[in-house]
Amino acid sequence: MPPASTPSPAPPALSALRERYGAKYRWYLLLSVMVGVMASIMSSTIVNVAIPDMSHHFALGQERAQWVSSGFMVAMTVSMLTTPWLLSRYGYRRTYVGTMVLLLAGGVAGGLANNFSLVLVARVVEGLAAGVVQPIPAIIILRAFEPHEQGRASGVFGMGVVLAPAIGPSIGGILVDLFGWRSIFFMVVPFCLASIWLAWKFVPTTAPGGAVAARGNSLDWRGLALGTIGTLCLLNGLVELRGDAPLQAVLLLAGALASVVAFIGWQKRMVANGKEPLMNLALFGYRQFAMGSVVAFIYGTALFGSTYLLPVYMQLALHLSASHVGTIMLPAGIVLAITIALVGRAADRSPTWLLVSIGLGLLALSFALMMVLKLDSGIWLLVLFAIIGRIGLGFILPSLNLGSMRPLARPLIPQGASAISFIRMLGGAAGVSLCAIVLEWRLAAHGDSLANPTTSLARMAAFDEAFAMLAGLCALAICAAWQLREKTAA
Incomplete structure (x- = not known):
């Protein structure tokens, strides 16, 4: 009788998939994880368009409503730390497919929820899934692509990823106006289903580096x-x-x-005892990674804070409908996708610290320009200022990870991708709360409230001061971005 260990062929590992699909396989692999990350990023940002409608439906105050965003961010931030361990224990395919199933379940549950507590639970589930999947593309780019291709791969990946949230708010705004806030939860469903199919076809079963996934160290x-x-x-x-x-x-x-x-202290103790820490602190011994982490935190604060603040500003200060908000952000999203593709190619030839610094400068400028808008300003100015900010993001997105992680030793790459994603999202989670707090504080200082049905100059002044805070944070991050420069021999 045949051996018990050979009744059926094993799922394809990395080497087998490379042989089957040839040199283009690395691009197929990148496409597969791109679809899943598109779904996770869409779920993190698109709900902001529906916050006013959801607040009205559940009779929520500003403080509770913002937990729809920040609750997601907390779950996503913390779960990012588990990605290296999950990949090592279960391999790329099981980890990736498992997160997509979890994201799918969260989207469906959120759309069907009949009270706010269930909505929050669904958002936490979505956040857990999104956190695990987001560091994976950076690991793949640095392992599957040669150094001279990594910028281009980052650009292609970034372009694809931003198209979904660029188009998403436009579609989401229309859906909210036509069908209510529940409809935006179901937008991730087709992306999740497509990503699961692609994963079974192109994502290997192996762990990072091509090693066989093994049940080794337990999770910290x-x-x-x-x-x-x-x-x-x-x-x-x-x-x-x-x-x-x-x-x-x-x-x-x-x-x-x-x-x-x-x-x-606990991570140091884990290393001293020869165990695998959740975050390897040796990463921060690399100057470029340490400075890149500072940039990532401030960048996350400004980026995710603004994704919360901008829709609220347009709807509650300028009194634009949800569909108008999405339409206004659409040109900026398309420009962002094009910028990322171009800058990604430039990142293979140009210093990443320079590209990141330019991007932060443009992002700071866009927030500062929002302060010149008045109640009677043309919508085209709002579109223009949003485009400037998205061009800045296009310079940062493909460059920051490469500039921070290229100096790392190869065994540290999965930990590095997880750590810098965690730090960026920690900044993002803080940014959502910070923007809500600063806005409420300045509204109270000016004697206004978002509960008032009409917009006043005081309300516009409060929003201006919140945008000024974001501009200042981006300007501060430029100081750290300059430290991404590689040291040259004298």
């Missing part, structure tokens, strides 16, 4: 718990900074700081 649950507690304390502390409970805010922020100190 204590480190994950400390990371979760620290993130929750940080975000809730920022919310309490509104002034209602200053002592509670101080205690929560102190808890976040204590969690960071405990996390660092």
